[in-house]
Amino acid sequence: MSLIVISSTFANGQENSWPLQKCIDKALENNIEIKIRQLEVKRVQKSSNSVWNQLLPNVSFNGNQSYNFGSTIDPSTNGRVSSNIQYDNFYINANMNLIDFSAFANVQKNKIDIEKAKSDKEIIENEYKLQLLDSYYQALFTQELLKIQKEQFKNAVFNLDRISKEVEIGKKPKSDLYDIQLSFAQEEKRILETKQLYDFQKIQLFQLMNATDIATLDVVLISNSSNVEAQVSNEISNPKIKSAELNYKSSLKTLRFQRANNLPVLSTFYSISSFYYKPLNQPNAIVDNFNNQIGNNKNQQVGVQLSLPIFNGFRNSKKNAAAQIETEKNKLIINQEKQKIENQIALENQNRLNYLQLHNKFVETLSYAKASFTTTQAKFLSGKIESISLTSVKNILLSSEYDVLKNTMQLQYTNFKINLIKGNKL
Secondary structure (H helix, E strand, C coil), rough: HHHHHHHHHHHHHHEEEEEEEHHHHHHHHHHHHHHHHHHHHHHHHHHHCCCCHHCCCCEEEEEEEECCCCCEECCCCCEEEECEEEEEEEEEEEEEEECHHHHHHHHHHHHHHHHHHHHHHHHHHHHHHHHHHHHHHHHHHHHHHHHHHHHHHHHHHHHHHCCCCCCCCCCCCHHHHHHHHHHHHHHHHHHHHHHHHEEEEEEHHHHHCCCCCCHHHHCCCCCCCCCCCCCCCCCCCCHHHHHHHHHHHHHHHHHHHHHCCCCCEEEEEEEEEEEEEEEEEECCCCCCCCCHHHHHEEEEEEEEEECCCCCCCCCCHHHHHHHHHHHHHHHHHHHHHHHHHHHHHHHHHHHHHHHHHHHHHHHHHHHHHCCCCHHHHHHHCCCCCCHHHHHHHHHHHHHHHHHHHHHHHHHHHHHHHHHHHCCCCC
């Protein structure tokens, strides 16, 4: 029975523990915008055709029935007659481009469009991860601060209980009790405010994850790294840079496609046709039946065609010039995106350096604050100092623990942020 209880408690703890990666995985699974982008990737893939697919022949069957009245052409003699004739015509056409330079350029552009759709999805994911990272660390910082406050509150409970007893036996004046009660109430208020903020931030985090079915009050966030000098990635492969590079490659293929409109197209064609006719309102007219006429009137045509553009009102020249300008613009955008990312990384690296430099100083200050509080607590219990002095030293200790906590959390946050900016990975 006890084993079952322990197993249940462990499973519960596992379910309510939410490290950063688990939050990101859940959020990516639920995010509607990312699902839309995934469908867009599939759509672009389905709409893309191979070069052989584009060169496959177009085959069509056509049929028409017409009625000619008055002076018309007799299909059997090609002579003009004065009569009414029913005319049915059937034909199958097939044509295929043998050499079409625009088809080759279009296929290459389609491949780039697929990669571009994937890159656009990665941009959405990257921006979403950065939002999640910020929201997660806001809640995590408040959670860890709440732990510090609760741990220090144990001392407040101990001191209040001790002073209350000493006042009862007349060892301490009531003024000491009032002072310690005031300090106790202030700590209670701070803990309540931190708890409310923590609960609110967890709700915000899980709303951002589209996971509103999770009982956030039971959720425990997990600090991801205790190593303040954790290494960050050196390689830069931000999806925004990749997207800009793909835009440039796509514009090159568009330029090639436009220029291909000035090149010849070699195609082949084949057609087979037949017809059936019958004079109307001429009961004495003798004509073959439908099957015989269709068989006898068959005609086939096969050939090769070369189409060479000569003049199109300078329309292609204008399109080529516009495509060239678009290509130059997209090349500049690559440099612009690289510059933005490099500037952002430089700022975050400076933040990281600052936090590393401050870390040892904050740890050293905390060690002094702990030693000072220990001696001050002993003096207070022995009646050598007033409670206001103890409260002052205790606030310094809280501030020192707060500084170490904040600096450590900010360093972790900055490391993850740099990795996301550089390569869309934690």
